[in-house]
Amino acid sequence: xxxxxCRHKFINLPSNFTLFNVQITFQIHKMSKEIxxxxxxxxxxxxxxxxxxxxxxxxAVRGCMVIKPNGYAIWEKMQAILDKMFKDTGHQNAYFPxxxxxxxxxxxASHVEGFAxxxxxxxxxxxxxDGNGNIVVDETAKLEEELIVRPTSETIIWNTYKGWxxxxxxxxxxxxxxxxxxxxxxxxxxxxxxxxxxxxEGHTAHATAEEAIEETERMLxxxxxxxxxxxxxxxxxxxxxxxxxxxxxxxxxxxxxLMQDGKALQAGxxxxxxxxxxxxxxxxxxxxxxxxxxxxxxSWGVSTRLMGALIMAHSDDSxxxxxxxxxxxxxVVVPIYKSDEDLSKISxxxxxxxxxxxxxxxxxxxxxxDTQRPGFKFADYEMKGVPVRIAIxxxxxENKTVEIARRDTKVKQTVPQEGLDIYIxxxxxxxxxxMFNKALAYRDEHxxxxxxxxxxxxxxxTKAGFISAxxxxxxxxxxxxxxxxxxxxRCIPLNNKLEDxxxxxxxKASTQRVLFARAY
RNA sequence: CGGGAUGUAGCGUAGCCCGGUAUCGCGCCACAUUUGGGAUGUGGAGGUCGUAGGUUCGAAUCCUGCCAUCCCGACCA
Numbered sequence: 001x002x003x004x005x006c007r008h009k010f011i012n013l014p015s016n017f018t019l020f021n022v023q024i025t026f027q028i029h030k031m032s033k034e035i036x037x038x039x040x041x042x043x044x045x046x047x048x049x050x051x052x053x054x055x056x057x058x059x060a061v062r063g064c065m066v067i068k069p070n071g072y073a074i075w076e077k078m079q080a081i082l083d084k085m086f087k088d089t090g091h092q093n094a095y096f097p098x099x100x101x102x103x104x105x106x107x108x109a110s111h112v113e114g115f116a117x118x119x120x121x122x123x124x125x126x127x128x129x130d131g132n133g134n135i136v137v138d139e140t141a142k143l144e145e146e147l148i149v150r151p152t153s154e155t156i157i158w159n160t161y162k163g164w165x166x167x168x169x170x171x172x173x174x175x176x177x178x179x180x181x182x183x184x185x186x187x188x189x190x191x192x193x194x195x196x197x198x199x200x201e202g203h204t205a206h207a208t209a210e211e212a213i214e215e216t217e218r219m220l221x222x223x224x225x226x227x228x229x230x231x232x233x234x235x236x237x238x239x240x241x242x243x244x245x246x247x248x249x250x251x252x253x254x255x256x257x258l259m260q261d262g263k264a265l266q267a268g269x270x271x272x273x274x275x276x277x278x279x280x281x282x283x284x285x286x287x288x289x290x291x292x293x294x295x296x297x298x299s300w301g302v303s304t305r306l307m308g309a310l311i312m313a314h315s316d317d318s319x320x321x322x323x324x325x326x327x328x329x330x331x332v333v334v335p336i337y338k339s340d341e342d343l344s345k346i347s348x349x350x351x352x353x354x355x356x357x358x359x360x361x362x363x364x365x366x367x368x369x370d371t372q373r374p375g376f377k378f379a380d381y382e383m384k385g386v387p388v389r390i391a392i393x394x395x396x397x398e399n400k401t402v403e404i405a406r407r408d409t410k411v412k413q414t415v416p417q418e419g420l421d422i423y424i425x426x427x428x429x430x431x432x433x434x435m436f437n438k439a440l441a442y443r444d445e446h447x448x449x450x451x452x453x454x455x456x457x458x459x460x461x462t463k464a465g466f467i468s469a470x471x472x473x474x475x476x477x478x479x480x481x482x483x484x485x486x487x488x489x490r491c492i493p494l495n496n497k498l499e500d501x502x503x504x505x506x507x508k509a510s511t512q513r514v515l516f517a518r519a520y
Numbered sequence: 521c522g523g524g525a526u527g528u529a530g531c532g533u534a535g536c537c538c539g540g541u542a543u544c545g546c547g548c549c550a551c552a553u554u555u556g557g558g559a560u561g562u563g564g565a566g567g568u569c570g571u572a573g574g575u576u577c578g579a580a581u582c583c584u585g586c587c588a589u590c591c592c593g594a595c596c597a
Contacts, residue, residue: 043591062588117595152597185596186521193596246597266597305597336556375557382557393556403556520597 037317042261049311050190053320053384063188063195070384073328075304081230082200085222091174091202096156099147104155107280111154114247118184120149149182154248154299157203158281165205165295168287173205191308192520199303205295207287212296216272219300220253223268232323232436233257233313234443235267236515238491243475250274256490258443259312262464264490264517267309270300313439320385321408323435324428329365331357331424332386334377336393346392356421382407387431388424408435453504460485466517470510472503481505487516
């Protein structure tokens with residue numbers, strides 16, 4: 001801490017931190033292209049990646065971001081893949097209103113409790129000029145009933161479903177919506193927590209509890225499949241403890257991922273809502289047996305937060321690393337030339353190669369701009385996470401080779417032009433797999449068992465990651481642990497092995513371990 | 521929302537304590553030489569100092585409100 005007196009000097013500390021509740025700011029001069037290292041300041045590193053890889057930026061609106069083309073292209077890929085998965089399992093897309101009448105919210109008690117403190121409310125529908133050149137709200141244009149900007153759509157959807165469902169023949173209803181939602185968060189972070197975010201929300205209606213539970217689990221597995229096989233992010237499938245459950249759900253399933261700083265990130269949730277919303281909105285159906293019953297419901301969603309998971313799981317101190325299956329550009333080709341003649345020879349080859357690669361479904365970008373030098377392009381594509389970079393110059397033309405650099409390991413190799421298309425296709429698969437394996441190995445190394453509260457607290461301070469420990473199953477214990485350590489129960493893993501033990505906090509009997517972690 | 525801090529050119533900043541319209545680097549534009557890891561030289565453009573008031577002959581500088589951002593806490597996908 002003596003270092004603090006050395007203001008103006010280069011000190012390897014975050015440029016902003018708080019000591020004894022006093023913020024101390026160091027002037028650390030950074031080249032514009034450099035990013036903070038993960039070791040120096042993980043949060044700052046994350047911000048740098050998002051901004052410098054040109055994924056998103058802060059907007060003029062508090063807590064809301066602008067998703068830039070580079071970032072949106074990745075989100076579009078996520079959407080396309082998930083959308084296909086949903087449709088392959090029988091779901092259809094639909095769209096419900098952005099605004100929800102306030103009265104709808106009070107119909108499901110625990111739901112309103114969960115969202116009430118973070119709602120944007122529309123109270124008026126007109127502006128006027130006040131005569132001094134200012135635009136003001138026209139107080140005479142007050143809405144009779146306020147409208148809530150949706151924080152989630154259960155209420156408006158179940159209000160609608162009431163009109164759609166009379167008989168078991170109308171079931172199941174399997175609908176998904178791609179939308180934006182607003183939750184008035186106090187502290188926001190690009191992609192991880194913004195006041196407005198993009199997501200999909202599935203809302204299904206079923207005749208039986210069994211069927212609804214089956215649906216809840218099916219979607220959880222789809223999310224896990226997506227995270228692992230496309231994002232290359234290993235996840236733990238599990239169920240939330242009652243404390244962490246969705247407002248209005250009987251059971252919440254989730255996938256939990258581990259970030260490189262050892263904090264957990266909830267990457268997707270799937271809820272079994274029981275008959276709560278059907279009862280709140282009076283949605284009944286006549287069964288085969290002629291008996292009237294409330295409909296069973298599920299809802300499930302993933303959001304642009306997945307962008308945060310993708311970034312934090314794989315990227316390094318040189319910038320973004322995107323798994324090939326999510327990369328908008330999978331291969332970038334950079335020509336290196338001294339004369340126009342060289343360039344035209346290189347271009348002839350590259351155009352032919354690009355055609356073959358595109359024929360194999362590989363997206364290629366040929367960057368023949370003469371306004372930037374090769375070294376600049378190398379650094380730039382590294383920052384933006386393009387999985388494979390090909391450099392080709394006069395030397396390569398002579399030797400019939402190219403230079404290939406893979407982003408994940410940063411290994412460079414000279415490869416013959418012959419069979420290059422096959423080589424690249426295999427390389428992309430290899431990168432995808434090796435990114436997953438790396439993340440999986442990290443994750444598995446960071447699940448540690450704790451058998452006492454002392455050990456548990458020690459682990460939280462010394463080794464990041466999940467802690468597997470016995471818990472007595474009560475919300476009180478979970479709450480106490482959360483208050484004392486900031487760690488929460490991330491999930492109770494599915495297919496958890498049963499094992500007798502005692503709760504690390506209360507010493508009461510327990511039948512299984514659950515996963516704790518500090519989380520985003 | 522509670523505590524702390526910060527807003528000066530596209531980005532990062534100096535100047536603020538001790539009032540006299542602004543410093544430097546990167547980036548940008550032009551030309552030339554360059555091009556296998558973030559080029560070099562020469563010339564040039566760009567700022568109502570977050571915003572609205574107040575004090576003053578005069579405000580980036582002093583005072584007040586507001587807005588935004590960052591850090592710590594509470595809340596949360």
